Amino acid sequence: MSKIFKTEAEITTFGGKLLKLSHASKETKTNMDVNVYLPAQFFQSQAKKLPVLLYLSGLTCTPNNASEKAFWQPYSNEYGFAVVFPDTSPRGAGIEGEDDSWDFGTGAGFYVDAETEKWKENYRMYSYVLKELLPSLASDFEGLDFGNISITGHSMGGYGALSMFLQNPGKFKSVSAFSPISNPSNCPWGEKNFGNYLGPDKAKWAKYDPSELISKYNGPVPKEGILIHTGLADNFYKAKQLLPENLVAASKGTKFDGLVKLNLVEGYDHSYYFISSFTKDHAAHHAKALGLSGSKL
Amino acid sequence: MSKIFKTEAEITTFGGKLLKLSHASKETKTNMDVNVYLPAQFFQSQAKKLPVLLYLSGLTCTPNNASEKAFWQPYSNEYGFAVVFPDTSPRGAGIEGEDDSWDFGTGAGFYVDAETEKWKENYRMYSYVLKELLPSLASDFEGLDFGNISITGHSMGGYGALSMFLQNPGKFKSVSAFSPISNPSNCPWGEKNFGNYLGPDKAKWAKYDPSELISKYNGPVPKEGILIHTGLADNFYKAKQLLPENLVAASKGTKFDGLVKLNLVEGYDHSYYFISSFTKDHAAHHAKALGLSGSKL
Incomplete structure (x- = not known):
């Protein structure tokens, strides 16, 4: 079925198939990996196109981490949506210093289009995901409906999900996030990236910062609001890297007033043990917005 | 709560807690790691002791692999049983050659008590699990009922589960296995280990081989039988390392005739993507035998 993508592996799991794909990206000028989970419904009938959930991963992750440990597959199958797991940066771009930090460069594209000389040729994860990856998948996978899509993610990917949702009114049916970096302009990770x-021009940062974007957003508002879970035992939360309260505060008096549903959950950390514990809730949130509320779950 | 075990990490997940424990083992003469998942019920009420599922991992695995990727936690919580994930061998015993092979030595204790000079001091995983680990956990965790216990595992651990069940009539309420090495006396992995x-004396091998033990078993037979899933796209199945058909053949005319429920599942491989797809079925199998069939699942 793939013309643009090369299938590196096809793994049967939970009744559907996880495809490990790769393609040559024009945006990043590198080879990019992406995983796509196709639920059982994809193979049972091509009559109805299936909706899509875009899952953006956090710092250091490849497409494999969430595929193995976030446990979207059972819910994808129950509701009947596909899940797309992009990579988190270009890899092997050959830029000096790209591998020096775990939280910047490789594995940390931060879902922006870089503007600085050193990074702007390859670090274009915003355009890569939205303008290249999704249209390419739509072309290769005719059984998926990329017009009926929602977005979520974890940590850096939670920021990415909120940012892309707010930058593109109406594009995504719903948004949620697991321990998102909610106000990157005001935390060490965001300042670095x-x-x-x-x-240095902070006006450029504001174009991507969810806590800045939310006050200017003038698009459709999903009636379920924005679902967020953040663990109170999360060391990055404690270190003020995440700042979800800033997003809630910024939503006051906006169209999202009262609709940023921040769940601060006792005892949970920043790991996939935390993510997988709430995947079911986020799947239900998106399924409803994607018109799949009639599921048996 | 721990007196024998040191708690290295305590991770909240799916409403319960995953404990990463360690202790000095007398059987292996090494420090041993073990993970224990305690479901939410463990913390809600100590009035009723919770049953236990013993999960034995496959070649190369530490207690962390299944904890992260086999997805027992949601079912443990739904039904209310704890899960114990032992390690697969002593580590750092200091025996020459112990780290030379991925499928022998470290990460490959094969759940036997070694009898050869070189290995017999440390490689005592049979006695370690049954005679030291379980009693020690029973001592430290009074809220768990180690008299109401079932056993399962994957690959080498699937063999371990079948072997320990058949060697100890009545000890385990039920048994299941994911892609078990079912007749180790007749496959390269088993011959090597x-x-x-x-x-070289094959009479000693027969004491551990499920396809030998089943014909001599004279204990209670769980009425649900032995639940087995093996993937037809499993390269180790194709390479005749697993031989589940030999166990079915050996069960003919025994108390298990018709009760070895071998599910050969199309498309599935040997990975955690396969295991996690069928964890739900195995959880239901064991929950019933452990008296938890009244669960909402």
Whole structure:
């Protein structure tokens, strides 16, 4: 079925198939990996196109981490949506220093289009995901409906999900996030990545920062609101890297007032043990918005 | 709560807690790691002791692999049983050659008590699990009922589960296995491990081989039988390392005739993607035998 993508592996799991795909990206000028989980429904009938959930991963992750440990597959199958797991940066771009930090460069594209000289040729994860990856998948997978799509993610990917949702009114039916970096302009991770990729001008940072974007958003608002879970035992939350309260505060008086549903959950950390514990809730949130509420779950 | 075990990490997940424990083992003369998942019920009420599922992992695995990827936690919580994930061998015993092979030595204790000079001091995983680990956990965790216990495992651990069940009539309420090495005396993995740990006398191998033990078993037979899933796209199945058909054949005319429920499942491989797809079925199998059939699942 793939014309643009090369199938590196096809793994049967939970009744559907996890495809490990790769393709040559024009945006990043590198080879990019992406995983796609196709639920059993995809193979049972092509009559109805299936909706899609875009899952953006956090710092250091490849498409394999969430595929193995976030446990979307059972819910994808129950409701009947596909899940797309992009990579988190270009890899092997050959930029000096790209592998020096675990939280910047390789594995940390931060879902922006870089503007600084050093990074702007390859670090274009915003355009890569939205303008290249999704249209390419739509072309290769005719059984999926990329017009009926929702977005979620974890940590850096939670920020990415909120950012892409708010930058593109109406594109995504719903949004949720697991321990998102909610106000990157005001935390060390965001300052490091925005500073290096976008330069010192904070007006450029604001174009990507969910806590800035939410006050200017003028698109359709999903009636379920924005679902967020963050663990109170999360060391990055404690270190003020995540700042979800800033997003809630920024939503006051906006169209999202009262609709940023922040669940601060006792005892949970930042790991996949936390993510997988709430995947079911996020799947239900998106399934409803994607018109799949009639599922047996 | 722990007196024998040191708690290395305590991770909240799916409403319960995963404990990463360690202890100094007398059987292996090494420090041993073990993970224990305690479902939410363990913390809600100590009035009723909770049953236990013993999960034995496959070649190369530590207690962390299944904890992260086999997805027992949601079912453990739904039904209310704890899960114990032992390690697969001593580590750092200091025996020459112990780290030379991925499928022998470290990560490959094969759940036997070694009898050969070189290995017999440390490689005592049979006695370690049954005579040291379980009693020690029973001592430290009074809220768990180690008299109401079932056993399962994957690959080498699937063999371990079948072997320990059949060697100890009445000890385990039920048994199941994911892609078990079912007749180790007749496959390369078994020949290599039994040969090195037990020596050339095949009578010693028969004491551990499920396809030998089943014909001599004279204990209680769980009425649900023995539940087995093996993937037809499993390269180790194709390479005749697993031989589940030999166990079915050996059960003919025994108390297990018709009760070895071998499910050969199309498309599935040997990975955690396969295991996690059928964890739900195995959880239901064991929950019933452990008296938890009244669960909402």
